[in-house]
Amino acid sequence: MIEHLVDDLGVVLRRDLVAAGINDTAIGRLLRGGVLVRMRHGVYALTSLWSVAGDRQRHLMLARGVMTLYGDDVALSHSSAALAYGAPDWRVPTDVVHLTSLFAVGERTQARVRHHQGTCRVQDLSRFEGHWITSPLRTALDAASILPREPAVCVLDWFLRKQLVTAAEITEALTIRQDWSDHLDLVLKSSLARVGSDSVGETRSRLIFGDLGLPEPVLQMEVHDTSGHLVGIVDFAWPEHGVIVEFDGAEKYHRYRRPGETIEQMVMREKRREDRIRELTGWAIIRVSWADLANPAALRARLQRYLRPAAA
Template sequence: MSAVDIGEMSAAQRHLVLTGAVAAGSSSAAVVSHVSAAVVHGLPVWSIPLARAHLTRNRRTGARTGGRVMMHAASIESDEVVQIGDLRVTTVARTIVDLARTVPFEQAVVVGDAALRLGRTSRAELAEQLVRANGWPGCPAARRVVDFLDGRAESPGESRSRVVLRTAGLPVPELQPTVLDIDGGFVARVDFLFPTLGVIGEFDGMVKYRSNFRHGSPESTVIAEKLREDALRALGWAVVRWTWPDLDTPDHLLTRLTRAAAFAHRTPRSGTWHPADHECPVPTHRRPK
């Protein structure tokens, strides 16, 4: 593979190449784990370092860190390993719990939400994995992550938004509810809805605009978004939108949410809304993220 090819790869793709090379040169007893396993499983790994491939050996001691590898030493049961191509990899449930024990809360939530959304693991599997990890370093942190996970978050940006909103102490929002007009007609399916605040929150990722532009002009996309938002406001909802930079420094976003709630309390609402049918919905009438 040429240097040009490597340069055109995403960070995750480059890490996958690194992981394959490191695993091939390691003991056959080593299992791809942690962030490397998440990459192999195709899960998003926002803001988790990818400079080293992570592997785990089924033993109590012998963990080491090298220039290209971080070798973990921990118990691994046979049913916690799956074969993906030439690689032996920890299962998604084991991977999520390993990450939740070892990376910051926000990064772990991004991976875990996606795993639930995609149906790659279940709450029952995660609960079982937590039981097995009881007493391991970082297990209390892993429990907090697993308790917070929600497969209705449809993108890393929405998962990060959930963490920001929780940290700010705001009421827990409904995720992906459907808003109806006074006649029961469909108006929109939204990212976040705060029933007690009268506020709807929308995370705007750039993928949404690139996707919509392929199906229409930039002007038609902007107009459609404006009409959708106007319809929500006409029902009495205050609408607040945010993007990736707002999540990095959220003080201004939180101020806007507070002001929107104050306005909404002075505005009568009509129509109704319904929660998502289940935690891992099949998106309908959605704005691509």
């Protein structure tokens, strides 16, 4: 058995197998027997762990193997570093691991690895699981630079929410890298990032509201009762219109579910919270789901009656 040779993610390198006396012929038998799966040349994983892993986890397994293979010549970067930090993987490609060379090696893609060439200052690097990784600020910007607008802003929002970066730091960093080819694109994407979007669904909702020409909402507005006690925090609010929008995603229910509380109990508690907010404010409360985000025209029709002066 080879379990003692793999790391905590189930990853092992060919060189380590060979050093343990398992030659290429034996490795071939392990592959054919379903014990190992080849992630790329020289990097393997236990099939038992690979088969139950999702795309995100498989990417992290591949990244671990690649970083171990390359050592300190490179830093995990771009969207691979973002996923390692814990950023959302919505529409983030996971088939290729992104590395930034620390020794100005040319850019190329080979064997499921994208090599980036870019100047890394001391403050651009951190240590992670024994390897180099680009800093949260550098990672957020590099990831946003290679992603389409919506997933890019989702990643930026996440870094802001986790307080790994600040809006001021993003602005300063963009000033420093003005001569980079992605500068204008990053300025646009960064201008859309906000503190207060607590999920991918909320970030997507906010971007769609803007695309629909709706006024920018207040994010995470607190609602208090007459005694000053906090009744709830709402996702989006337009106080001037008396409108609240709540994004109704499964993630929210799991995030705010209390220990020992069933989903049904959580839903009923959420309903009581919503009723209380409606009683205190007298505002309309509209629920938006993933299905609504897939049909912006219909969503606009739903919201327009409440926000007509600004959306006309």
